[in-house]
Amino acid sequence: MKSSDKIRVAVLFGGRSAEHEVSLQSAANIIQFLDPALFEIVPIGIDKQGNWFLDHDIFVKSLEHNNVPQLGDDHSAWFTPEWVGKPVEKKTEKALLPSTGMMFDVIFPAMHGSMCEDGTLQGLLELADLPYVGCGVLASAIGMDKDVSKRLVMGKGIAVAPYLVIKKEEWQYYSDRIAQQVNEKLAYPVFVKPANTGSSIGITKVKTPDQLAAAINEAFRFDVKVLIEKALNIIEIEVAVLEALEPNCDPIVSVVGEIRPRHEFYSYDAKYIDAEGADLLIPAAITNEIKEKARAVAKEIFLTLECEGMARVDLFVDKETNQIYFNEVNTIPGFTQISMYPKLMGASGISYSQLLTHLIQLAMKRHTRKRELIRSYV
Ligand SMILES: Nc1ncnc2c1ncn2[C@@H]1O[C@H](COP(=O)(O)OP(=O)(O)O)[C@@H](O)[C@H]1O
Ligand SMILES: [Mg+2]
Structure with a gap:
């Protein structure tokens, strides 16, 4: 298959999520194993501040050394989400990509967690009218x-395990009442979890009532909604x-x-x-x-x-x-x-x-x- 006939896959990695590092590992593997006979790969990194960039050279180099790719400060070509779905020739001065046609045919979001897996990115890709791998906006958010x-x-x-949901404001005003509900409705041990993280980030197993407040405060560092769940x-x-x-x-x-x-x-x-x-x-x-x-x-x-x-x-x-x-x-x-x-x-x-x-x-x-x-x- 000629290079021009191949499907151009943009692999999105990194992202503004607590699971940024995990994503780098997922993306490295995906890029390595996408069938080179069928696909041309365009790696697009998103750093923790939300900047997007194309950085094919650095990415490939770090893969050669069998390292997890890193997003450094020396990005060779900047990229912005506004370009998603636009023809390539108007958008980049550097000839990283062929000078005609679309930048890519399909997006593979290799990113986990909030702003990556939760429907927000999927919404952007819907607006850009681009095909993308995985769940749509609704299922991603749910x-x-x-x-x-x-x-x-x-x-x-x-x-499901019995659980209570608390919002940040409720916790600020009604912490005693919430602690009492945990005792009465769930009993210890419990798991305290941010509603929207993954990779166990912000999750604590709480064995006694005196540890509850610290666990809830920790979970609220990552989300405005927290679950307290009976440990099974x-x-x-x-x-x-x-x-x-x-x-x-x-x-x-x-x-x-x-x-x-x-x-x-x-x-x-x-x-x-x-x-x-x-x-x-x-x-x-x-x-x-x-x-x-x-x-x-x-x-x-x-x-x-x-x-x-x-x-x-x-x-x-x-x-x-x-x-x-x-x-x-x-x-x-x-x-x-x-x-x-x-x-x-x-x-x-x-x-x-x-x-x-x-x-x-x-x-x-x-x-x-x-x-x-x-x-x-x-
Ligand atoms: N109700 C529960 N009972 C027992 N173990 C739990 C419970 N909830 C979570 N865990 C433990 O915590 C881990 C992480 O929780 P989970 O809800 O899967 O969050 P994450 O999305 O971060 O993976 C689980 O894999 C399990 O080991
Ligand atoms: Mg889990």
Whole structure:
């Protein structure tokens, strides 16, 4: 295939999110494994201040040295979100890209967390009329919010851990009343979580009432809404779900994986800092009956939350009763080669490169479908 026939994929990485560093690792892997016979890659970095830039040279160099890419100060070409969806020749002086045609055909957002995975970026890409990988605005926003996603899933009769939601102002004025409610309605231990973070950022397991206020204050550093959730005695399982390429077909549901944290819970350190922080078991060490139930529940959650493209559905299984609980959905799950989503798909017969191609094809199909909609009515 000639270079000009290839699909030009902009891989977006970094971002104004507490999960910036995780994104750099996901993007590095995606760029390495996108099929070079089909795709031309345009890496676009977003730094923590929200500046966008094209920096192909530096990115590739750091990949060669097998390092995680960094966003330094020496960006060779600046880029601005306003250029998204515009023809290339008017926009950049530096000949980083061919001088005709569009800058890119499709966007692969390899970014996690707020302003990346929560519908905001997806909204920008909708406005720019560009195809992009993964969930649309609605499912991205719902999936990011641990409270709203739980409410919708509960509506389908799927269990969630009992929880309370508090807003920052409520906590400022009614902290005593909230502490009392935690005692009466949940009992300790509890998990305190920002409603909209990922990677366990801002999450504390609270064992006694005297630790509650500090945990809530910590969570409010990251969000204006916080969940206080009963800590369950559970096995953690995860299921990867992928939209089918054919219309009207059930999504592809992976085998079930299990996370066995070696820390008190699956914390940021257990996920990313401590190489021995958790064991990932594929398949999960649970009975076939529970696995099948979990897969059916994961599919139902994917459909209920109107997910598109991909989502990793994280569930709990009660160690005593085997009851399945919905924990959360990740609409842009970790995407390194050793991350659960690609590994689960791999164990289900879809290789990392095939998965990337499948996701890009889905993005382009959705864009074509949406283009057919009527936008004026007179
Ligand atoms: N209700 C709960 N009961 C037991 N463990 C929990 C509960 N909620 C969270 N955890 C633990 O905390 C981890 C992170 O919580 P989670 O809600 O998945 O946040 P994140 O989106 O940051 O991954 C989970 O993987 C699990 O180890
Ligand atoms: Mg989680």
